[in-house]
Amino acid sequence: MPAGPRWHLIALLTALLLVLLLTSAETKRQEKGKSLKGVRQELTQERRRAAGRYSRAGPLRVVPSPHCSESTESGEVFVDCQDRGLTTIPTSETWTKEIRHLTLARNQIKMLQDRAFVGYESLTSLDLQQNQISLVKEGAFEGLTRLTTLLLQHNHLGTLTEETLIPMPNLRYLRIHNNPWNCVCPMDSLIRTLQVPSNRNLGNHARCAEPIRLKGTKLKQIDPELLCKEPDPTSDPAHYPTDSPNVLQPIPIRKKPDAIGSCHIYFFPQTRMDCSKQGLTEVPAGIPEDVVHIDLSHNSIRHLKVKDFQSARSLRTLNLSNNQMEHIDTGSLTGLLHLRELDLSDNSLQFIQYGVLEDLYFLSQLKLGGNPWVCDYSIHYMVYWLRLHPGVRHSGLLCRSPPEHTGERVETYVNSYNRECPKDRQQSKSDQEQTDPELWNTPMEVQRELEEEELEPSHLRAPQKYQIIRLS
Ligand SMILES: *[C@@H]1O[C@H](CO)[C@@H](O)[C@H](O)[C@H]1NC(C)=O
Numbered sequence: 001m002p003a004g005p006r007w008h009l010i011a012l013l014t015a016l017l018l019v020l021l022l023t024s025a026e027t028k029r030q031e032k033g034k035s036l037k038g039v040r041q042e043l044t045q046e047r048r049r050a051a052g053r054y055s056r057a058g059p060l061r062v063v064p065s066p067h068c069s070e071s072t073e074s075g076e077v078f079v080d081c082q083d084r085g086l087t088t089i090p091t092s093e094t095w096t097k098e099i100r101h102l103t104l105a106r107n108q109i110k111m112l113q114d115r116a117f118v119g120y121e122s123l124t125s126l127d128l129q130q131n132q133i134s135l136v137k138e139g140a141f142e143g144l145t146r147l148t149t150l151l152l153q154h155n156h157l158g159t160l161t162e163e164t165l166i167p168m169p170n171l172r173y174l175r176i177h178n179n180p181w182n183c184v185c186p187m188d189s190l191i192r193t194l195q196v197p198s199n200r201n202l203g204n205h206a207r208c209a210e211p212i213r214l215k216g217t218k219l220k221q222i223d224p225e226l227l228c229k230e231p232d233p234t235s236d237p238a239h240y241p242t243d244s245p246n247v248l249q250p251i252p253i254r255k256k257p258d259a260i261g262s263c264h265i266y267f268f269p270q271t272r273m274d275c276s277k278q279g280l281t282e283v284p285a286g287i288p289e290d291v292v293h294i295d296l297s298h299n300s301i302r303h304l305k306v307k308d309f310q311s312a313r314s315l316r317t318l319n320l321s322n323n324q325m326e327h328i329d330t331g332s333l334t335g336l337l338h339l340r341e342l343d344l345s346d347n348s349l350q351f352i353q354y355g356v357l358e359d360l361y362f363l364s365q366l367k368l369g370g371n372p373w374v375c376d377y378s379i380h381y382m383v384y385w386l387r388l389h390p391g392v393r394h395s396g397l398l399c400r401s402p403p404e405h406t407g408e409r410v411e412t413y414v415n416s417y418n419r420e421c422p423k424d425r426q427q428s429k430s431d432q433e434q435t436d437p438e439l440w441n442t443p444m445e446v447q448r449e450l451e452e453e454e455l456e457p458s459h460l461r462a463p464q465k466y467q468i469i470r471l472s
Contacts, residue, residue, distance in 0.1 A: 068094075073269040076100035076124075081107070092119025101268045103127035105151070114139035125149035125267060129175070132156050138163045149173040149267060158182040158210070162189035174202040177260060181219060183208035185228040192224045205260045259284035265291070271314075275299070283308040293317040297343070300324055304332035317341040321367065324348055330355040339363055345396055346370035351378035357385050369396020375405040375413040383414040 068081035068090070078101040081090065086107040092099075102123055109131040117123070121143045134156040141147070147168045157179040165171060181187065194203035208214040214222065262284050263275035272293040275284060280299040287294065292314050301323040309315065315336050325347035333339070339360050349371040357363075366386075373379060379399075386394060399405040405413050 070095060070097075071269070073101075078268050079103070083107070089116050092117075098122040101125045101127075103266070103268065104131070105264075105266065106130040109133055111135040111137070112140035113137055115142050116140045117142070117144055120144065121146070123147055125151075127151040127266065127268070128155070130154040130264065134158065136160055136164055139167075140164060142167045144168050145170065147171055151175045151267070152179070154178040154264070156180065159184075159186055160190055161186060162193045165190075165193065172201055175205075175265075176203050176219075177205035177207070179206065180209035181206060182210040183214045183217070183219070183222055183227065184211065187219075188224055188227045191219050191222055191227065194219055195224065205258075257282060257284040259287045263294075276319075287312040290314050293319075295319045296323070297321045298323075302326055302348075304328040306331040306334070308332045310335055312336065313338075315339055317343075319343040320347070321345040321370075322347075326350075328353060328356050333357065334359050337361055341365040341367075343367040344371065348372060350374040351376075352382045352385075353378075354381045357382075357389075360389075363389065363392050366392050366394040367396060368394055369398075371396070372400040373398060373410055374401050375399035375408065375410060376402070379410055380414055380417075383411055386411075 068079050068084060071078050071080070077095075077097045077099045079095060079099050080103050082103055082105045084107060086104060087109060089104070089109070089112075099120065099122060102120065102125070105127045106129075109128065110133060112128075112133060112135070114137045116137075117126070117140070120126075123144055124146050126144070126147060126149070129151045130153075132155065133152065136152075136157065138161060141150075141164060144167060148170050150168065150171060150173070153175040155178075157176065159182055160176070165174070183191070190203075193199060194206075203219050206219045208217050208219065208222070257278075257280055259273065259275070262278045262280060263273045265288070266272045266274070270292040271288070271290045272295075273287065273291050274295050276295045277298045280296065280301055282301060283296065283304065287309065289311055291312055294312065294315060294317070297319045299322075301320065302325060304320075304325065304327070306329050309318070309332065313335060316338055318336070318339060318341070321343045322345075325344070326349065328349070330353055333342075333356060336359055340362055342360070342363060342365070345367040346369070349368075351374060382397070386392060386397075397410040399408045399410055399413055
């Protein structure tokens with residue numbers, strides 16, 4: 001067939017042509033694809049840039065959102081920015097509503113610029129305690145005309161002038177203690193202001209750190225005349241006669257730690273004192289009357305004494321956990337009529353002395369775990385008191401000793417005690433006449449009589465009362 005090879009040739013050429021065409025088309029498509037991708041990339045970059053420009057312009061991005069919590073307490077907006085690692089004051093636009101109370105406690109703010117609180121004109125309280133503020137510009141508080149409470153304690157302030165306070169005509173509470181005040185001439189006007197009798201709640205407890213001759217003296221008690229006087233050529237402290245008023249007085253060794261000096265106080269939403277982990281060996285004195293919650297946990301308190309809480313009339317929670325408490329005097333919780341929560345866990349208590357709990361009419365929670373409760377007659381008071389106060393939820397009341405009761409619930413032990421008739425109770429029958437008449441007819445005794453009436457003859461009850469005396 002002569003047409004065969006020609007046909008072959010045509011087929012071959014066609015195939016070659018097809019291959020060429022396809023290859024070129026693929027190249028073009030790739031090029032086209034590449035350029036499209038490039039455009040898309042550019043567009044994305046452009047959009048990102050645009051977005052960047054937009055977000056930088058947005059007010060919410062000026063200061064990173066501090067994630068503060070906003071709440072309303074009796075109709076007043078309260079913003080809590082504690083422990084947010086802040087180094088500056090967040091802009092007021094961050095919040096939608098008019099803020100009354102702002103706490104910036106425990107951040108890392110180092111200075112307050114002029115007009116630092118623009119937009120915060122509705123504030124009545126401002127808490128800046130426990131920052132690192134060493135400088136407050138004179139105009140820092142401009143506009144805060146409604147402010148009544150300003151807390152600057154536990155900062156690094158060495159000086160402050162009276163001018164700083166002028167924008168706040170309604171200021172009634174100013175706390176500036178635990179700052180290293182340098183009591184020299186520039187402090188004269190401030191010290192005079194603090195000493196005006198009507199300013200009795202401004203600057204209490206603040207003490208000079210310098211100069212050395214005034215170290216430890218309260219700002220309220222310095223003679224302002226001395227501050228701006230030319231130093232006497234013989235003013236070497238060694239030359240002062242001992243009765244000179246400006247001589248370095250040894251700081252009196254205070255018997256009891258002072259609550260304001262050893263604790264942190266917070267006013268909103270409720271007055272709360274945090275005295276935890278302060279190495280306290282005693283309940284500090286001078287707990288303000290309006291404190292509602294007090295945390296004394298993780299200290300080394302061994303003993304609660306009569307009147308320890310006598311000033312704390314409003315107390316609702318008292319946390320004494322993780323101390324070394326061995327003894328609570330009758331009368332130490334006297335006056336705590338509104339106490340709701342009492343945490344005595346993780347101490348060294350073996351029993352609660354008779355009468356200790358008598359004033360706690362409104363107690364609803366009592367934490368007792370982690371104490372070496374001894375299941376003998378001394379523990380009975382606790383159990384009777386709990387029976388008489390069924391509204392009190394309690395936890396952790398377990399016998400640690402004696403060995404035969406270890407791990408048993410104290411209530412179980414007391415019930416079993418009442419059902420058995422231990423030998424020693426019969427043996428002490430002859431001691432009946434030694435019974436303290438004052439222990440009769442107390443709620444505890446009445447309660448026990450009601451419960452035990454059918455269980456044992458009445459002549460067996462007296463010796464138990466005798467045992468209370470012997471063990472306490
Ligand atoms: C008391 O303080 C401890 C330790 O800080 C804590 O674990 C406990 O919950 C507190 N108790 C109450 C009643 O708040």
